Amino acid sequence: MTDRDSQMAGLRPVKAVVIGASAGGVEALLTIFAGLKPGYRLPIIVVLHLPDERRSQLAEVFARRVALPVREAQDKQPIVPGTLYFAAPGYHVSVEHDLSLSLSQEEPVHYSRPAIDYLFESAADVYQQRLAAILLTGANQDGARGLSQVKQSGGLTIIQDPDEAQVATMPRAALELFQPDCILPLSGIGRLLVELEHIECY
């Protein structure tokens, strides 16, 4: 990413990255994580909608293809820098003020549990402006509200370019609600993740 790009994105140091994705999400996530090197230092927490509520292999699938340690989110698990967390199927996941994760079986949001809104809103509360939130492809309205909350708390908001997204409903729903800091293709989001770590170091 060039200097001009990062100025455009209004980049500032963050302490964590949260990501929401639905239909088409697995491929999109693999693409944006492809450029991450071992030793990457930001924690990344992901809600990916899956059709099935039961046990998932997400963490295993990603562990084989991503350079960071990958975990399925557990209740009260401390958020460790440089770890990639996936929400467990059937449970909402939130960030707590002591920087741990909590799970919940409250009612689904937009028919989804885990819900992106649930994660984003709680993370916005805790990290405030020290948060980057990314909304990717999906056939659902989930995440739009949460992302706008991140924006209101001063965090950095990124939406996948709907023209490029496999399913544009989710990015479009968010764009209808507010103007994010950047609208980027997957390649740009991948570079942004790397860039966010660099500015975090200095």
Added chain:
Amino acid sequence: MQRNTDIELRLLIEAIYLKYSYDFRDYSGASIKRRVNHALRQFDCNTISALQERILHDPSAFMQLLQFLTIPVSEMFRDPEHFLAIRQEVVPILKTYPSLKIWIAGCSTGEEVYSMAILLREEGLLDRTIIYATDINPRSLEKAKQGIFSLENIRAYTHNYQKAGGQRSFADYYTAAYDYAIFDKSLRENVTFADHSLATDSVFSETNLISCRNVLIYFNKDLQNRAFGLFHESLCHRGFLMLGSKETLDFSDYSKQFTPVLKQERIYRKL
């Protein structure tokens, strides 16, 4: 500087504690905030302060709010693999005990209690078992005592029962009346339903097995530690502790005081 809503939320929770002695101060922050916001819409209140005023002056409004705060959802044989694991791995050990005391903490509307009672009956253990089923929500406890569940859910429960290793026809345990399934009351002959809070009350009995499922996720770490402390105190040597499928002792102060029997199914024993 704190935001207004955070201040109001804290004041509401403090007011509930002072007025009604329900202690939500150490619940998970994100969840309690969502629950309260959800309640605001149902109560038609614009601010948390307005809700606080309502519940301070109107106990019945508080009882209504409690229904939002406690998340009274349950299922029979929820996570069938868990109940199958109890049958296969735990029951053989329980059979060597002359009598049994079981504590189901956070039993909600009773589905878990009836599931456990059915399992114990099929294994020939129910007659020598006392079950304490506790919760903080009086409405849920009342429903649990009745043992009447919506017929709509029975199909799913039957499926769960079979996957959990059920040995009979599930219909043997209830009679259908209109839209309800009325469960055999002999199942609760040895069950004591009681109001008990893991946040404020102390241990009331020695037990051989404690099941506390999908309750602790709503607590913060400190309150979880308090609850684990109660369980540790109540359980006899080598007593069993069972948690919900995403709950764990791993991040608590008590991880060294229990050993996993089946980690995947969240079945532990006290050391």
